[in-house]
Amino acid sequence: MTGLRDIKRQRVHEAISTAAITLFLERGFGEVSVAEIAAAAEVSKPTLFKYFATKEDLVLHRIADHQGEAARVVRRRRPDEGPLDALERHFMAGLDRRDPVTGLNDHAEVLAYHRMVFSTPSLAARLFHHMAMDEEALAGALAEDADDLTASLLAGQVLAVQRVLARRNWLRLAEGETAARLHPEAVRAAAHAFALLRRGLDAA
Numbered sequence: 606m607t608g609l610r611d612i613k614r615q616r617v618h619e620a621i622s623t624a625a626i627t628l629f630l631e632r633g634f635g636e637v638s639v640a641e642i643a644a645a646a647e648v649s650k651p652t653l654f655k656y657f658a659t660k661e662d663l664v665l666h667r668i669a670d671h672q673g674e675a676a677r678v679v680r681r682r683r684p685d686e687g688p689l690d691a692l693e694r695h696f697m698a699g700l701d702r703r704d705p706v707t708g709l710n711d712h713a714e715v716l717a718y719h720r721m722v723f724s725t726p727s728l729a730a731r732l733f734h735h736m737a738m739d740e741e742a743l744a745g746a747l748a749e750d751a752d753d754l755t756a757s758l759l760a761g762q763v764l765a766v767q768r769v770l771a772r773r774n775w776l777r778l779a780e781g782e783t784a785a786r787l788h789p790e791a792v793r794a795a796a797h798a799f800a801l802l803r804r805g806l807d808a809a
Contacts, residue, residue: 618656621646625663630717634664634725661731664722671706672735675764676742680749688747692763693799696770700791703784707767708774709791711784719775740764762805766798 624645628637639660643653657663675692682691699707705715722728740760747756774791778784 614656617646617648617652621648621653621656622663622666625657626667626714626718629664629721630714634660634721634728659731661727664718664728665731665735667718668706668735673739673742674706675739675760675767676746679743679746688750689759689763689799689803693795696767696795696799697792700788700795706771707791708771708778709784709787711778711782716775716779720779723772723775736764736768759802759805762802766802770795770798 621642625637625642628642628645639653640650642663643650646653657666674695678691678695679688682688686694696707700709703710705712705719708719710716722732740757743764744753744757744760747759751759770791773794774787777787
């Protein structure tokens with residue numbers, strides 16, 4: 606059962622997060638100071654840093670739930686399902702539910718969020734750091750059924766494919782396409798990409 610202290614911490618966390626993202630999207634990541642965010646969230650700077658170690662974390666915590674997701678998908682797959690099949694199924698389900706991590710979400714705030722991350726060097730660098738950690742975690746999961754080299758190579762390829770697909774979807778939406786119209790094409794592109802990956806896996 607969640608205690609009152611945990612509930613309060615979660616509320617403060619959300620208040621800081623909401624204030625930060627709102628200000629960043631209104632004025633730009635580099636134009637907003639941590640002091641302004643703390644003031645908007647009605648907390649002190651020391652309190653803010655207890656919840657978010659860096660300014661970049663104020664943005665990228667929004668994707669924290671996806672950290673290590675590919676590795677979890679592989680480990681939780683059905684007994685009769687291969688790792689790549691599970692990863693493809695999970696990505697396709699993400700497209701269907703318009704998960705922002707697939708790039709196929711045309712909500713204005715989601716599009717603006719992606720634009721901010723991709724156009725801000727420090728955020729992009731931190732994002733790639735997260736991706737490197739995801740790759741290492743996925744390689745660890747795949748290594749349970751393959752040698753270390755094969756697992757590492759496949760992990761890099763899978764996450765690169767997902768990154769390219771998501772970026773492609775976001776760019777199309779940023780150009781004015783709608784998620785509903787783009788969805789069939791995004792599904793076909795993902796199926797094609799995973800088919801190419803599967804050929805490599807079969808060879809391995």
